[in-house]
Amino acid sequence: MQKLGDFRVPNFFNYPPYFTLQPIRETREKQVQLWKELILDYCRSQKVFIIGLEEEFPLFSNPAIQRSLSHESREVFLSALVSEGRAEWIDKNHRKCLVLWLRIQDWADHLINFVRENGLEDSVMTVEDIRSGIESRGTELAGIDRGVLIRALKLLEQKGKAAIFKGSSTDDEGVKFNV
Amino acid sequence: MAVGAWLPPVELTASGRAALLPGEVERLFLSSVDIEAEENTTLTPLRSGLLALTSHRLIWINDAARLARSVPLSSIIHTFPPKKSIKNMFASPRVRIQVSANVDGKVVGGSGATSLVITIVMRGSKNDTESFYGKLWEVLKSKSWEVEEVKEKENAGDMRASVAGEASGRARVAVVGVAGILRKEQEMWESTDKSLQDAFQDLNALMGKAKEMVALADKMRQKLLSGSAAHTNDEEMGSKQEMQDWLLSVGIISPVTKESAGALYHQQLSRQLADFVTLPLEKAGGMIALIDVYCLFNRARGTELISPEDLLQACVLWEKYEVPVMLRKFDSGLMVIQSKDQSDAEVFARITSLAEKPDALKMGISPSDAALTLGIAPALAKEHMLNAESKGLLCRDVSPDGFRFYANLFREFEPRDIYLVKDHGLYQAWISAASAVST
Numbered sequence: 143m144q145k146l147g148d149f150r151v152p153n154f155f156n157y158p159p160y161f162t163l164q165p166i167r168e169t170r171e172k173q174v175q176l177w178k179e180l181i182l183d184y185c186r187s188q189k190v191f192i193i194g195l196e197e198e199f200p201l202f203s204n205p206a207i208q209r210s211l212s213h214e215s216r217e218v219f220l221s222a223l224v225s226e227g228r229a230e231w232i233d234k235n236h237r238k239c240l241v242l243w244l245r246i247q248d249w250a251d252h253l254i255n256f257v258r259e260n261g262l263e264d265s266v267m268t269v270e271d272i273r274s275g276i277e278s279r280g281t282e283l284a285g286i287d288r289g290v291l292i293r294a295l296k297l298l299e300q301k302g303k304a305a306i307f308k309g310s311s312t313d314d315e316g317v318k319f320n321v
Numbered sequence: 322m323a324v325g326a327w328l329p330p331v332e333l334t335a336s337g338r339a340a341l342l343p344g345e346v347e348r349l350f351l352s353s354v355d356i357e358a359e360e361n362t363t364l365t366p367l368r369s370g371l372l373a374l375t376s377h378r379l380i381w382i383n384d385a386a387r388l389a390r391s392v393p394l395s396s397i398i399h400t401f402p403p404k405k406s407i408k409n410m411f412a413s414p415r416v417r418i419q420v421s422a423n424v425d426g427k428v429v430g431g432s433g434a435t436s437l438v439i440t441i442v443m444r445g446s447k448n449d450t451e452s453f454y455g456k457l458w459e460v461l462k463s464k465s466w467e468v469e470e471v472k473e474k475e476n477a478g479d480m481r482a483s484v485a486g487e488a489s490g491r492a493r494v495a496v497v498g499v500a501g502i503l504r505k506e507q508e509m510w511e512s513t514d515k516s517l518q519d520a521f522q523d524l525n526a527l528m529g530k531a532k533e534m535v536a537l538a539d540k541m542r543q544k545l546l547s548g549s550a551a552h553t554n555d556e557e558m559g560s561k562q563e564m565q566d567w568l569l570s571v572g573i574i575s576p577v578t579k580e581s582a583g584a585l586y587h588q589q590l591s592r593q594l595a596d597f598v599t600l601p602l603e604k605a606g607g608m609i610a611l612i613d614v615y616c617l618f619n620r621a622r623g624t625e626l627i628s629p630e631d632l633l634q635a636c637v638l639w640e641k642y643e644v645p646v647m648l649r650k651f652d653s654g655l656m657v658i659q660s661k662d663q664s665d666a667e668v669f670a671r672i673t674s675l676a677e678k679p680d681a682l683k684m685g686i687s688p689s690d691a692a693l694t695l696g697i698a699p700a701l702a703k704e705h706m707l708n709a710e711s712k713g714l715l716c717r718d719v720s721p722d723g724f725r726f727y728a729n730l731f732r733e734f735e736p737r738d739i740y741l742v743k744d745h746g747l748y749q750a751w752i753s754a755a756s757a758v759s760t
Contacts, residue, residue, distance in 0.1 A: 152740050153742060157727070159685075166711055169713055172731040172732065176739065
């Protein structure tokens, strides 16, 4: 089985038409669906949050069959994710895309589980601690995109389950959980 | 009694043109013509048909009723020159001919016991008795039907003689054994060579010889056909088949021309074309590009070339007649001639089976690959493939290597489990084809 880093790619990754945007509606719908699943799977396993359309992205080319996605098709597939709420364009020109392989709500749930499992109820953590601290090592939260984490925390804050303290610099933004 | 049963019937082709006798050439067409038997009112007149004057017959065709009758020129005893009088100026122009008939009053060709006078009434506005009479006179004088008859007799004589020769041995020199065969071959070769040389001496002679060449080609074809039954050697059959194809494409003996058909030119051309394309269509699998037909048709017509506009107009006219072929225009603008019984489904089936072969699964197929395999023009193959793509049978791959089509596997992929491969499907077949090391 072919691999991209430690990611196992499906067989159809070697099917040349997979890399050409199909003009026929039904065929294209299926193709778009397959790309959406593959992008989410890959990003989740490799903890990729941001895809730059103009940068090299391992998933978008297959040297084994000498095929790669055109700029247009990249935009089509990512736009399909955006319209489902599984991704967001970071800029107006659609050059960078934030992939939400977990929705913000799911991230918030993960945070609560994390807090419970580590007995962190009523204690205070910095945002940076959550991303790279010892407790989060080996969990989905390790290496989480800062923007995504803040949004998940704000969601919890709205629900009264957390409070965010502003520090003097971004590094010491603190969170007090109240689960 | 059927209408006009007093005249011999004529076979019609699929497009409604008269089936011509060997060597028969059409000389003039007239529309809206009645044929009446004067003095004998028991013979039902033929009303409003197309009259074709050929080198052998006067052929009357009623298209609506698909009814055709003929007057063999050999039965014409006398033609009355058209009279010019005040009275005739107001009536439809007419030409009268006296023909021989048998005792029952039926015209059968050749001389008979009785005779009757036939009036050809021209109701069409553009018909001209003078030129018709002139052409008729010309054709009668040349007596081309007699030439054919003599030839036929000769052929029949030859056949009988050779049959007799095999049985009892003939008086002529060295016709037995290998020497005889060689000698006969040599003779035939020499005479063929001579007619070839004569033919190319100058263009006029070529025109004169053209008919002979066509007859020769036809004869050779007949010979090949009769021979092929006895021998079943594959290679021999192959070369014979090829030879036959060449001979078949030699020519149309009686091309419709503006001169002979006049105002009826496009109509007649259209019908002749419909008859002509049946054979190439069959060979091409039911569809053939218009440009190819143009070349084939003009080649078959020899010196009477037609323009592309005339060809197109002839094809467009098919909509009005009962012909087994049709003109089809693809979205890209490519025009083809298609036989009506050919369905797209059949073409799709052929393309799909082509695309599902292991090599094609792995590498895809380009329009030119498909054209080679299907025996059609690349532009046409591409149209078929685009059609198949829009039906979801194929999908495309555009890369620096070019434009290729693959069997559509997207239907086999499962988005909910991207690693799933069904055991016995096209997906599995593709994986094994793609992973196979190419030799």
